[in-house]
Amino acid sequence: MRPTTITLRATTPADDRALHALWAVAFPDAPELPLLHARDAGRYDRTLVAVADDGAIHAVVHWQPRPIRNAAGGVDVVGCVGSVASAPQARGQGHIRRLLAVAIDDMTRHGCAWSLMFSGTPGVYTGSGWETFPAARLRGVAGPGSASGDAAVRPARPGDVARMAAVHAIVNANRPLTTVRSADDWAHRFPHWYAPPVRVSVTDDGDYVVVRPDTGEVVEMACAPTRPYALSALLRAAVCELGGPGTVVTLDVPIDARLTREIGRLLTDVSTGSTCFGLARPIQSDRARVRATVTAPGAVHWLGDAF
Numbered sequence: 592m593r594p595t596t597i598t599l600r601a602t603t604p605a606d607d608r609a610l611h612a613l614w615a616v617a618f619p620d621a622p623e624l625p626l627l628h629a630r631d632a633g634r635y636d637r638t639l640v641a642v643a644d645d646g647a648i649h650a651v652v653h654w655q656p657r658p659i660r661n662a663a664g665g666v667d668v669v670g671c672v673g674s675v676a677s678a679p680q681a682r683g684q685g686h687i688r689r690l691l692a693v694a695i696d697d698m699t700r701h702g703c704a705w706s707l708m709f710s711g712t713p714g715v716y717t718g719s720g721w722e723t724f725p726a727a728r729l730r731g732v733a734g735p736g737s738a739s740g741d742a743a744v745r746p747a748r749p750g751d752v753a754r755m756a757a758v759h760a761i762v763n764a765n766r767p768l769t770t771v772r773s774a775d776d777w778a779h780r781f782p783h784w785y786a787p788p789v790r791v792s793v794t795d796d797g798d799y800v801v802v803r804p805d806t807g808e809v810v811e812m813a814c815a816p817t818r819p820y821a822l823s824a825l826l827r828a829a830v831c832e833l834g835g836p837g838t839v840v841t842l843d844v845p846i847d848a849r850l851t852r853e854i855g856r857l858l859t860d861v862s863t864g865s866t867c868f869g870l871a872r873p874i875q876s877d878r879a880r881v882r883a884t885v886t887a888p889g890a891v892h893w894l895g896d897a898f
């Protein structure tokens with residue numbers, strides 16, 4: 592049999608059906624992935640595929656430029672890579688490695704400072720120049736103080752978004768690794784990632800906390816510095832929502848002295864650790880500058896900005 596020739600190319604709308612089928616096999620737990628992909632207006636040029644002679648798509652890599660704050664107080668254009676998959680029968684043949692090389696060329700031409708992605712299998716990317724970086728987390732067991740929530744904190748409604756966006760902008764104004772959220776992100780990306788079972792709770796002022804009851808995690812939080820009293824209310828509501836006394840709670844949020852003090856009133860056996868799902872790669876920026884951003888104190892990439 593004649594060996595298959597593989598062509599690497601960008602996609603067209605005619606590829607949508609085959610792409611969705613490939614993602615359905617590679618990501619059976621994320622059936623909503625095509626919806627998010629469809630929100631990237633420039634997706635066809637930036638969705639790169641390895642295609643066989645017979646037209647079958649064997650592998651795919653998608654990247655998109657996103658505005659992400661750096662450690663120097665500015666905003667970088669960052670090539671965010673996601674939806675990486677190859678067909679089960681086509682794995683181990685270097686398709687992804689070659690597609691990543693094309694993506695790097697495209698990101699360079701586009702003027703990206705660096706590239707970001709999140710993965711549970713970093714080994715797929717380290718050979719192509721991405722390096723893992725740690726994200727701090729805090730874990731403890733909920734004590735009796737979390738048996739009830741707080742009257743000031745309630746489930747968020749669509750009418751809360753403008754106030755939440757304002758608080759988010761203040762809290763993250765100088766925070767490295769955070770995305771500069773657009774109105775479109777608030778309207779579509781934020782509710783995409785924080786759809787049930789994830790819960791968003793808010794105060795009337797727009798201070799908010801986001802929890803994942805399925806994993807016991809606090810995944811995002813924003814509390815205006817002028818309302819420090821709201822922090823304890825948000826934390827108590829969050830720990831209560833996650834199950835209350837006896838529940839193991841994990842906070843994937845920047846850990847500072849104020850948070851440590853407040854959480855110490857709610858959790859026992861508190862410990863800090865880190866995860867290493869994030870990977871960064873210099874594109875036009877140099878390695879030290881990228882590293883300074885992704886490892887800066889207080890740096891965080893909120894789940895709601897995933898891509």
Ligand SMILES: CC(C)(COP(=O)(O)OP(=O)(O)OC[C@H]1O[C@@H](n2cnc3c(N)ncnc32)[C@H](O)[C@@H]1OP(=O)(O)O)[C@@H](O)C(=O)NCCC(=O)NCCS
Nearest residue numbers: 617675676677682683684685686687688710712714715718
């Ligand atoms: C992960 C996946 C995309 C790899 O695809 P692939 O076609 O086998 O990738 P390639 O053959 O191009 O290999 C690229 C690199 O990944 C490495 N690799 C492949 N599978 C790996 C795995 N499961 N764990 C660690 N490294 C892996 C290869 O050794 C190679 O390393 P190198 O560049 O240093 O030589 C594929 O297994 C897949 O679609 N899995 C299901 C979906 C998924 O997990 N996607 C990634 C989400 S972040």
